[in-house]
Amino acid sequence: MKYILLSFILCACKYFSAQTLQPFTGHMEAYVGGALQNAINPIDTGFVDVCLGDTIVYVATPDFYNSLENTGSGYSQDVNLNIDFSWTIGGDAYPNNDTILYVVNSAIGFLVNLTVTDQFGESAELMSKIRVGIPPNFSGISVSQDLICAGSTTQISGGANGEGSAFTIPGGSFGSSQYFEGLTYLPDGSGAQYEAPITIEGFSASETVTSAGDLTQVCVTIEHSYSGDLEIWLQCPNGTTVPLVNAYGGGNGAIPGGNSGGGIYLGDPIDDAGGAGPGEGWEYCFSSVLNDIGPMTQNWGNTIPAPNYGNGGQSVNPNNIYAPDNSFSGFIGCPFNGEWTLFVQDNLGIDDGYIFGWGIDFDESIIGGEPGYQNTLDSAWWSPNPTIVSNLGDTAIIVAPEGSSGSYTFNVADDFGCIHSTSVTVTMNPINAAIDLESIEGCVPMVVAFDYSESVGDSFYLDFGDGTYYTGSSEAENISHFYSDAIDATAILYVSNGDCSDTAYVSINTNAPTTNYISDSAFCGEAYDWNGQLIYDSGVHTQIFEANNGCDSVVVMDFAFINNGFDLGFSANQQLFTEPPYAVQFTNTTPDLENYNFTWNFGDGTILQSNNLNVFHEYTSSGSFSVSLFATDLIGSCSDSFVETDYIFTTGESSVHEEGLYFYHLYPNPTSKKIIIQTETSLQNEFVIHDQQGREIMKGALKGKQTEISLENLKSGTYTIQIEGKFKPRIIVKQ
Numbered sequence: 001m002k003y004i005l006l007s008f009i010l011c012a013c014k015y016f017s018a019q020t021l022q023p024f025t026g027h028m029e030a031y032v033g034g035a036l037q038n039a040i041n042p043i044d045t046g047f048v049d050v051c052l053g054d055t056i057v058y059v060a061t062p063d064f065y066n067s068l069e070n071t072g073s074g075y076s077q078d079v080n081l082n083i084d085f086s087w088t089i090g091g092d093a094y095p096n097n098d099t100i101l102y103v104v105n106s107a108i109g110f111l112v113n114l115t116v117t118d119q120f121g122e123s124a125e126l127m128s129k130i131r132v133g134i135p136p137n138f139s140g141i142s143v144s145q146d147l148i149c150a151g152s153t154t155q156i157s158g159g160a161n162g163e164g165s166a167f168t169i170p171g172g173s174f175g176s177s178q179y180f181e182g183l184t185y186l187p188d189g190s191g192a193q194y195e196a197p198i199t200i201e202g203f204s205a206s207e208t209v210t211s212a213g214d215l216t217q218v219c220v221t222i223e224h225s226y227s228g229d230l231e232i233w234l235q236c237p238n239g240t241t242v243p244l245v246n247a248y249g250g251g252n253g254a255i256p257g258g259n260s261g262g263g264i265y266l267g268d269p270i271d272d273a274g275g276a277g278p279g280e281g282w283e284y285c286f287s288s289v290l291n292d293i294g295p296m297t298q299n300w301g302n303t304i305p306a307p308n309y310g311n312g313g314q315s316v317n318p319n320n321i322y323a324p325d326n327s328f329s330g331f332i333g334c335p336f337n338g339e340w341t342l343f344v345q346d347n348l349g350i351d352d353g354y355i356f357g358w359g360i361d362f363d364e365s366i367i368g369g370e371p372g373y374q375n376t377l378d379s380a381w382w383s384p385n386p387t388i389v390s391n392l393g394d395t396a397i398i399v400a401p402e403g404s405s406g407s408y409t410f411n412v413a414d415d416f417g418c419i420h421s422t423s424v425t426v427t428m429n430p431i432n433a434a435i436d437l438e439s440i441e442g443c444v445p446m447v448v449a450f451d452y453s454e455s456v457g458d459s460f461y462l463d464f465g466d467g468t469y470y471t472g473s474s475e476a477e478n479i480s481h482f483y484s485d486a487i488d489a490t491a492i493l494y495v496s497n498g499d500c501s502d503t504a505y506v507s508i509n510t511n512a513p514t515t516n517y518i519s520d521s522a523f524c525g526e527a528y529d530w531n532g533q534l535i536y537d538s539g540v541h542t543q544i545f546e547a548n549n550g551c552d553s554v555v556v557m558d559f560a561f562i563n564n565g566f567d568l569g570f571s572a573n574q575q576l577f578t579e580p581p582y583a584v585q586f587t588n589t590t591p592d593l594e595n596y597n598f599t600w601n602f603g604d605g606t607i608l609q610s611n612n613l614n615v616f617h618e619y620t621s622s623g624s625f626s627v628s629l630f631a632t633d634l635i636g637s638c639s640d641s642f643v644e645t646d647y648i649f650t651t652g653e654s655s656v657h658e659e660g661l662y663f664y665h666l667y668p669n670p671t672s673k674k675i676i677i678q679t680e681t682s683l684q685n686e687f688v689i690h691d692q693q694g695r696e697i698m699k700g701a702l703k704g705k706q707t708e709i710s711l712e713n714l715k716s717g718t719y720t721i722q723i724e725g726k727f728k729p730r731i732i733v734k735q
Contacts, residue, residue, distance in 0.1 A: 022066035026124030051418035109174035133418030149500035159394040212329040217287035223267030224353030237338025259297035265315035268306040279309035281356035383409040431497035433504035443551030457495035465489030511551035524638030568642035582619035670733035
């Protein structure tokens with residue numbers, strides 16, 4: 001079986017070796033932005049002129065004029081089955097397909113290489129070029145004053161005829177620059193190596209490095225917390241190496257010798273025992289022709305602080321281009337095409353680092369003999385803006401921005417149809433006078449809070465409008481001011497900021513209160529209506545009137561009810577008693593009884609409120625008693641009293657034996673809310689309160705020596721209280 005298989009392989013090899021190759025012609029086409037016309041001019045090997053962001057569809061259209069499909073003999077050359085397409089644009093490889101999509105993302109020239117290979121190795125190569133419209137250098141466009149006051153104008157230099165002074169269009173090139181990206185941990189210590197290759201294509205197979213300047217520069221983005229660990233070198237496709245940084249001076253290194261950088265950092269690293277993750281990588285570049293300083297290993301003192309992760313430790317300055325430890329002339333004879341590999345070896349443990357990427361640049365003059373290209377100006381203009389107040393002959397504009405700033409855009413169109421723009425911003429001086437206060441109207445004395453904390457400036461001056469000021473403030477704040485006098489004025493806040501100023505205003509209208517004194521009187525009997533306020537008593541009364549200006553006026557009235565007398569009088573059916581019972585009927589002889597409320601005092605401690613024509617009272621002891629009649633009008637505005645001194649005289653034996661009664665105090669009487677019963681000894685006796693008709697209104701029990709009884713639920717009138725035991729009944733007058 002092994003013999004049969006070997007025979008087949010030998011036969012097959014003989015067949016393939018005898019196969020006649022079928023030459024063909026390569027073609028490529030390019031379609032920009034969905035257009036239907038091939039954009040390569042001249043065809044196949046010319047230029048495609050595009051702008052940043054444009055999309056190009058490249059199509060390989062080889063002419064297989066010897067193919068089986070065209071001649072009926074030979075072998076198949078079918079683009080869908082047995083043809084390979086190798087595309088590179090700017091050195092980047094694209095999928096094996098007859099059609100690829102490319103998005104222009106850099107403003108440079110690109111070489112487009114296409115190699116078409118059939119199943120037996122016959123191939124055809126083509127190279128075309130992409131020319132991208134290069135953005136102009138707008139450094140000549142400037143503003144005379146980029147921070148101005150509100151309402152001011154400024155001049156922006158630059159205009160449609162400003163090429164060469166306001167702007168220039170740089171030339172484009174087809175330089176070969178390759179970059180490897182990707183965060184990679186540098187293996188730590190004991191000779192551990194990092195390596196990353198970049199594949200270079202686009203040169204002819206025979207082209208080699210002929211001078212140190214062919215390799216323009218190599219740049220490495222790296223962070224490491226101990227440069228004395230490291231050796232960094234570059235290897236070309238044939239294996240030749242050139243050391244970039246030989247910082248390790250110990251044994252077992254990859255490169256002999258070495259000048260240790262010790263604890264000097266590379267980048268802004270996390271300086272720890274390792275494992276805390278990446279710090280910040282800085283890009284270090286090496287060149288034998290562009291360097292502005294010698295090798296890094298001879299310039300360890302050229303450092304700056306590592307501010308973020310390195311806690312201010314000293315790190316090699318990345319702002320210089322260093323010479324490699326050995327010249328790039330060591331690469332003379334190396335082919336351009338192939339893998340160029342960067343190596344980093346860490347020879348000591350503990351300190352670690354990270355590679356973020358590296359790149360390699362070749363001299364553009366060695367790429368296909370193409371010297372570059374130059375865009376030309378088609379037109380230039382300022383975008384319309386309503387705050388452009390004049391155009392000075394296409395050399396400058398005068399602007400008056402509004403709001404916080406103004407943005408002005410200058411545009412350049414090149415011969416590729418690409419439009420490039422730059423914007424100039426004119427900022428308004430950040431000044432603002434603002435008082436968070438509405439107009440003030442009120443009555444003095446008053447305190448007003450002036451809150452101008454939202455104002456913006458570097459100096460503040462406040463005129464309160466009453467002849468006083470607040471000066472010397474350098475910060476916006478919130479202050480209060482006391483107004484003591486009536487004024488009609490304006491408070492003004494003055495704010496300055498550099499050469500600019502702003503003001504804010506608040507109207508202040510304060511008034512002093514007024515007090516007027518008047519007097520008046522009225523006859524008793526009806527309430528006095530004073531502007532809706534009903535007055536029932538003589539005395540001083542006050543009303544406050546709110547004015548439109550926020551200041552109240554006060555009117556004080558001394559008022560008196562005029563009492564013209566009630567003509568009080570009463571009579572008794574009997575005044576002299578020589579034996580009990582001492583029952584007396586009193587008759588109220590006052591005219592117009594219905595106009596008054598009456599209270600009787602019978603002189604023996606008994607008080608009775610009654611508006612009846614006749615009232616009855618029984619005296620329980622002998623003596624001489626004065627009787628009083630007190631009256632108020634129905635609204636209580638006036639009162640009158642009438643007293644008959646020693647009006648009732650009783651002799652003989654009392655109907656109630658006084659010595660058999662217990663004594664107690666009852667107060668206040670008359671009362672409006674409550675009465676208090678006070679006894680000499682602590683009692684729990686029951687009590688009952690009756691109205692004038694003898695009905696029981698309330699009952700309860702005494703509580704110790706002093707009992708408080710609420711009468712709030714009783715109507716005004718006369719009531720009798722009786723305490724259980726030998727207690728004399730008493731009269732309660734509820735007002």
